């Protein structure tokens with residue numbers, strides 16, 4: 223999970239590599255949480271090449287029964303793309 227704050231309050235560059243955030247009302251700050259799935263796209267409890275295949279099948283329009291889009295979104299960008307299948311392969315290769 224990635225988490226960061228966003229604000230529309232302008233930043234002012236100080237010219238020395240630092241920035242100053244203008245006075246900001248508390249309500250002008252929002253917390254953005256990006257959830258990155260664990261890759262178990264088919265929900266069988268482990269991350270294997272079949273999860274990458276399930277993601278590719280989803281992309282091709284052949285969503286399998288039990289496909290879990292939330293955890294299949296490995297890079298947490300809100301979409302299921304080939305990058306998520308690559309992410310599953312990277313999870314497998316890293317032994318996580």
Ligand SMILES: [Ca+2]
Nearest residue numbers: 262266268273
């Ligand atoms: Ca799986």
Ligand SMILES: [Ca+2]
Nearest residue numbers: 295297299301
């Ligand atoms: Ca994604």
